[in-house]
């Protein structure tokens with residue numbers, strides 16, 4: 001890791017420590033201060049973090065680093081996945097959901113986490129029910145200003161209310177995260193509303209079907225899904241699903257800020273794609 005990356009990571013962690021939305025479940029003074037059982041679980045978690053061989057969203061993956069920030073947020077700890085405090089917080093979560101409360105990460109625990117995350121996406125619940133939402137009428141769509149488009153395209157659109165919520169979120173991110181403040185393209189949008197017709201055309205002509213989802217029913221047809229620029233590794237693209245690209249993206253200060261704060265502005269993330277966020281409306285009493 002370069003010195004610059006270390007600095008960025010340190011900044012991101014510091015930003016996380018200062019955020020009022022972060023709750024603290026771990027009863028320990030430091031991330032390493034824990035029971036012997038939690039320490040033993042931490043060793044196992046540290047080992048599996050980049051070696052578990054699985055396919056949590058379909059494609060084969062190695063390790064669970066991509067999901068570490070989302071899991072930390074869900075189990076209320078700022079401590080890293082290989083720490084005893086993380087293992088303790090995970091055991092509390094496991095007990096709450098009737099899992100074996102050993103603090104050891106595994107696919108059974110992830111299935112519960114994934115279920116919670118997917119249930120917060122109304123689009124996914126509609127698909128589970130066999131329903132594909134219609135595209136919104138044209139008068140509900142607003143053009144995305146080219147300055148807020150990653151590649152300055154002028155033909156992007158979003159639902160009016162979604163664009164307004166996005167702009168509130170972007171303003172907050174710029175005021176709270178140095179890298180977002182300094183880079184006008186950080187958290188800019190590289191995809192918004194896509195008509196069912198254009199998705200079908202892209203699928204047929206370019207053979208770019210997004211694993212078949214684009215051809216059948218994409219969340220982008222709703223006008224409430226946005227793909228945000230959280231950076232990408234050299235030689236790849238903003239939405240490259242290759243593991244190394246996603247592992248890099250989830251360490252970016254912009255993504256870490258979104259994980260901690262986007263819900264306040266009504267946005268939730270599809271965990272497999274660090275760039276893909278969906279507007280679900282302002283938070284209600286029940287998370």
Ligand SMILES: [Zn+2]
Nearest residue numbers: 225226227276
């Ligand atoms: Zn997307």
